[in-house]
Amino acid sequence: MNHTAPVAPSGANRAADIATALLVDAENVIGPFRPRVSLVRARLTALLAAAGHVDHALVAFADTWPADDTVPSALAELGAIPWPVPEGPDAAETALAAHARYLAGRGRRWRFLVASADHRLAQVAEYGELHVLAWTDHPVSARLEAAATTIHRLPRTRTGDEHPVPTLPTAGSPNHPPDPVSHLAATRTTDRVIAAIATGAGIALTHRLLDHLLPHRRR
Structure with missing residues (x-):
C-alpha cells in the first residue's frame, strides 16, 4: 500500500x-x-x-x-x-x-x-x-x-x-517528554566534547609549567 x-x-x-x-x-x-x-x-x-x-x-x-x-x-x-x-x-x-x-x-x-x-x-x-x-x-x-x-x-x-523545516514539539514540553535514548546520546556527546577540551587544556597547562619550572630540561 x-x-x-x-x-x-x-x-x-x-x-x-x-x-x-x-x-x-x-x-x-x-x-x-x-x-x-x-x-x-x-x-x-x-x-x-x-x-x-x-x-x-x-x-x-x-x-x-x-x-x-x-x-x-x-x-x-x-x-x-x-x-x-x-x-x-x-x-x-x-x-x-x-x-x-x-x-x-x-x-x-x-x-x-x-x-x-x-x-x-x-x-x-x-x-x-x-x-x-x-x-x-x-x-x-x-x-x-x-x-x-x-x-x-x-x-x-x-x-x-x-x-x-517542520515545527516539531519542543523536547521537555508536557506533550513531548525528553526521550531517554536521544537524551543519553546527547549527554554522552557533550561529555566527550567537554572531556576533550579539558584534556587538551590540561596538557597545554602542564607544558607551560614545565617550561617555567624546569627550563634546563627543554632543548
Missing part, C-alpha cells in the same frame, strides 16, 4: 502507547558519498515532515560518508541523532537493525519508520510495526516490501527549497 500523506499513528496505536522511531539509512535515501549539506538538509526535512511526531530519529552512515563536519551538525539541528559507524559492507543497515532490536528489548512497543529501500532492514519487522519511507522513483526490495505494514512514497527532494 502506498501513501504520500504524513505517517500518523492510528487512534488504536495511540491508545496502546506505541512509541515511534524514524530510522534513516543515510546513504540509501539521503545521498551517496559526500552529499552537499543543502541536499542532506532538504531530504531529512522531507522525511521528518512525512513522519510527523516521532519519539526520536536516528540517521546512520559510514564515518567516511559526510562531506565535512557540518553534516552531523545539520542532522542534529533538524532533530535527528547522527550515528557514524565504521565503514564496511551494510554497516548502516546493520546498525539500524541493531538499534531496533535494542529498543524492542526495553519493554515498550515500537513503531519503526524505516527510510531505506534495502532488503537488509526487513528484519526490523521482528522488533515492531514496520513502515517504509521511500522516494517515488526509488525501487524498494521485494523482501523489505513484504515485511512492511505499508510503503509510504514521497516525492524526491533535490534542493533545499522544496520543504520548510
Whole structure:
C-alpha cells in the first residue's frame, strides 16, 4: 500500500502507547558519498515532515560518508541523532537493525519508520510495526516490501527549497517528554566534547609549567 500523506499513528496505536522511531539509512535515501549539506538538509526535512511526531530519529552512515563536519551538525539541528559507524559492507543497515532490536528489548512497543529501500532492514519487522519511507522513483526490495505494514512514497527532494523545516514539539514540553535514548546520546556527546577540551587544556597547562619550572630540561 502506498501513501504520500504524513505517517500518523492510528487512534488504536495511540491508545496502546506505541512509541515511534524514524530510522534513516543515510546513504540509501539521503545521498551517496559526500552529499552537499543543502541536499542532506532538504531530504531529512522531507522525511521528518512525512513522519510527523516521532519519539526520536536516528540517521546512520559510514564515518567516511559526510562531506565535512557540518553534516552531523545539520542532522542534529533538524532533530535527528547522527550515528557514524565504521565503514564496511551494510554497516548502516546493520546498525539500524541493531538499534531496533535494542529498543524492542526495553519493554515498550515500537513503531519503526524505516527510510531505506534495502532488503537488509526487513528484519526490523521482528522488533515492531514496520513502515517504509521511500522516494517515488526509488525501487524498494521485494523482501523489505513484504515485511512492511505499508510503503509510504514521497516525492524526491533535490534542493533545499522544496520543504520548510517542520515545527516539531519542543523536547521537555508536557506533550513531548525528553526521550531517554536521544537524551543519553546527547549527554554522552557533550561529555566527550567537554572531556576533550579539558584534556587538551590540561596538557597545554602542564607544558607551560614545565617550561617555567624546569627550563634546563627543554632543548
